[in-house]
Amino acid sequence: MHTPEQAGSTAVDWRPKVISPEDRAVSPTADGLTEVLGDGGPVAELLAEHAALVLRGFGITPKTLERVMPLLLADRLAYVHGNSPRTKVGQNVYTSTEYPRELTISMHSEMSYAARWPARLLFFCQQAAGTGGATPVVDTSLWYRSLDPVVREAFADGLRYTQNLHGGRGFGKSWQETFETEDRDEVDRYLGSAGTDWEWKAGGGLRVTQVRPAVVEDPATGSTLWFNQADQWHPAALGDEAGAALLRTLPQTDLPQSVTFADGSPIPAEYVLQIRDRGLACAIDVDWRTGDLLLIDNVRVAHGRRPFTGSRRVLVAMSD
Template sequence: MNTKIQPISDSIVKEIINLEHVSILELDKEEIISLFKSNGILLFRGFDVNTDIFKEFTNLLSTDFINYYGGAFSRRVINGDETLLSVNDFKSEIKLHGEMYYQQNIPLMLWFFCANPPLEDGETTVCDGRQFFNEISSSTKELFRKKKLKFTVRMSQQDWQKKYQTDDLNKLEEMCQKNKTHLTVNDDQSIMLEYICPAIIPSRCGKYQVFINSLLPTKQLSPKILNFEDDSEISDEVVSELNEIAEKITTEISWQKGDILMIDNTRILHGRRSFADEQRDIYIRLCSPAFSF
């Protein structure tokens, strides 16, 4: 590559910097894949990228792009493409998490694109779920081994129709079955969803344990919907321990215009610092890798 490859500070994030004004579309795909497999997260910086080039580049390395139906946040569709979404629906902090870990079918890979950086703040935060697991106390690890997480969400008819982009209960039931989510429909057509999942999963290679889930932002933003599967509460002490670990091992990415971030969603947790200005515009694509993973 006509590029410089370096870590951001001493973190796992590998930064690929354009040195000779090459097109991002001309980069060696096999080298990118090799770096991605070993690091789980790559930042491409200094390339001349717009929305169309971002889509073209991600199409070279990805497959099975998905929309965000049933997602936790409202996300604006960009240029009519439901696989290209803005992540600026609100400005508060979002704690570290794996994308869409409140359902069975997750995107294995994520792409972020900085269409416009914030004036200040709004950094994206990342950490390695393998390292996170290693930092957790033995008592908390044992707790998570014994008890899975349970998300319990209640929605009005209007809310679920908006979130799942359908008014057909049969289609909703089909989506829930695919995601191993238990659906209860009430007389007024409001619903209750229950989804149970582990907080810690084996890595894809089977050699490591990975702490990756949606626990921290759920406890931050909607604490009542998350307990253990036996309906016991996740204690404040456990949540505090996890937040302390998260801050200790977090890397912050301060966005520059045209930056592209490639993330392994089976290993790397991501989040966001709060921001105040209207300028920040970051897009996301959810997909699977178009290579053996």
């Protein structure tokens, strides 16, 4: 497996910025954190400089979270058109992805497959896992540089993502869950304004197709950033047996989600596995402590999840 040490110029030289009461000489409370955050201006400056902030030791609870969240997120977006299984637990506050605890969730920037994506993500650790359960984060410029030139070149023209959303029964998510509405006209308006191709299928399902870039440019530095979810949408990332079993059940065009190159040609499985493995290899783990907050720039930093044991509860909110 490719590691940061083997990557030479792609070795990890970035880490999230940890902010604690001791560092800032404030009380280890929500009031202390409010003092650090000010009117939200310092947050923008810190995030611009570091791309990810860990706020640790302030004793944040679900009750005090509501007091500090407006200083970290200017607004809170609904998880509309999101593909991960989540539960809504508050005003545009959700559980983190609800995949089985024994699985690793590979690195990704949230909703990078969509025409609209959140600029910031805020995670709150309500309960740390018994063991494991870290949230790995990776500099998306480093992730891009870690890939073989042949892979980077292959993705230069972008990707075609396809979602098949059922109408109430079937594999994956329903369109009602995905768009947080029962109103088909509302879905039509949303997709129409996003410049997306879609069709309502017999039986009440919905197929959504989008052509998206695989990379974006960091406007501040000019660096190329890896910004896509090709590995998560490709059956190869499920593993040989699971991917083959799913394809025996459904043709690729009918999978809950699938991805090809922009021209419709298939993406080689070995490219997908390289992308997945090198993103994880270059990542820095944020090992949760109960009460921690993690704020990330969703374009400059991708995130995932390590396997865990015991109970773990991490909430997430998003903003422009």
